[in-house]
Amino acid sequence: MLEYAYYPGCSLEHSASPYDQSIRAVFSALGIGLREIEDWNCCGATMYMSVKKIIGYAISARNLAIAQDMGLEVCAPCSSCYTILRKTNRHIAWEPKERQKINEALAAAGLSYNTIVEVRHPVDILAVDFGVDELKKRVKAPLKGLKVAPYYGCQIVRPHGHIDDIDDPVKMDKLLTAVGAEPVHYPPKVRCCGGMLMTTQEDVALKLNLELLQAAEDNGAHMIATACPLCQMNLEGYQKKINKSFRRDFNLPVVYFSHVLGIALGIRPEAMGLDKLLVPPLKLNAFAEGARV
Amino acid sequence: MKETIMTFPKKEADLRAAFWDQVSSFPDGEKIKLCLQCGTCTGACPVSYAMDITPRQTVALFRAGHIERILRSRTIWLCASCYSCTVRCPVGIKVTDTLYALKRIAMDKKIYPARFPVHTLSRSFTKNVYKYGRNYELGLGLRYFFATDFVKLFSNFGFGLSMIRRGRMGLFPKKLKRVNQIRAIIKKADEFGEA
Structure with missing residues (x-):
């Protein structure tokens, strides 16, 4: 049986709780085990890296040290956490002196990190470890005619491009196709949503998100599927502001890719927090009604 | 022939020392020396249009001895960490990580852009x-x-x-x-x- 050490990250506790709920529900429906890393802490995000690098890596490594003792690979759904945890591993493997310093800091908490625990994104886990063909077999309600813009964002494919092509990743496309949905042509699939710029440089971030919404609409998507809490919040939560600033009338649902898979697997929308979205994905929810019949 | 040594004012010299210290502290940091000023980083950056100094110009300014001007610009605080520049750089410079390094120097030395408290x-x-x-x-x-x-x-x-x-x-x-x-x-x- 597949099993992973689960690292939800801070966003999935609150703003991205629908992501957390849907990942847990989908993994459970597919029989993939998730054991939450006990008392996990913030990965440091992009913020700590701007202040003190060694502290950022040391606190990030605390999570990896706990996962190491669980003997499992880590599953990190938040793209930012995913990249930070992977960068921590890379940094530790790069220079023995850095590893030593980080371990000295960890020792202050009675921990040590001596191996390299692999950190994985659920898109990769589902597409590769579980397998697209196996997923196809589990579909209860094929999402025929549902057009989805697959939006990968930055940090799944960059900076290292180890799980997919950096220009044209396809793993999420394959997952969506496996459950009967139609991934539309979406040229900005790896463009940046601005991330934290929505807080610090709103005008810049609004423009980036306008382009992402426009491309989805132009290509006939019923909704955007994301794999990152910040992308989802910017695209959905600031849609009203974008409409106001640029005189548009977008009303485009922005779900997590796991929501699309979950509905096809017969999971109820409320069980995945779909009722918490600001723009209800009516077309997706309609399949849930069909699935019950 | 006697080697010509470029000297910088003390403040700039300190910042340069801090910078070299920083870029030697992460993988491939020193590749910054290979920059050929092609501008691919700026072209790949989704927010360079809003920057007062572009990513390419930061390297040029550093070489010309103006680190303080970089730290006083909005550029480093506008980077959203999307790594487009990093994957595009033809000589493998870790542009995003270098901007992080500059942010850390700015925080450490408390040199910030005016009216931009990011x-x-x-x-x-x-x-x-x-x-x-x-x-x-x-x-x-x-x-x-x-x-x-x-x-x-x-x-x-x-x-x-x-x-x-x-x-x-x-x-x-x-x-x-x-x-x-x-x-x-x-x-x-x-x-x-x-x-």
């Missing part, structure tokens, strides 16, 4: 982590807007309220059970005295 967000964030062990979204947002842009606090009120109504914005922070572990790690790591 760095306070990072500072607030680290305080949250020390206090709770996790990020506290609502607290972070409130603290940031109070400190920087009071008007934004109101313009984001509707968004905040709709998130709270749907249970997507925690009113209270979630604290680690063993938050003392985090604090001990932070204190110990800080003893290394690195920026």
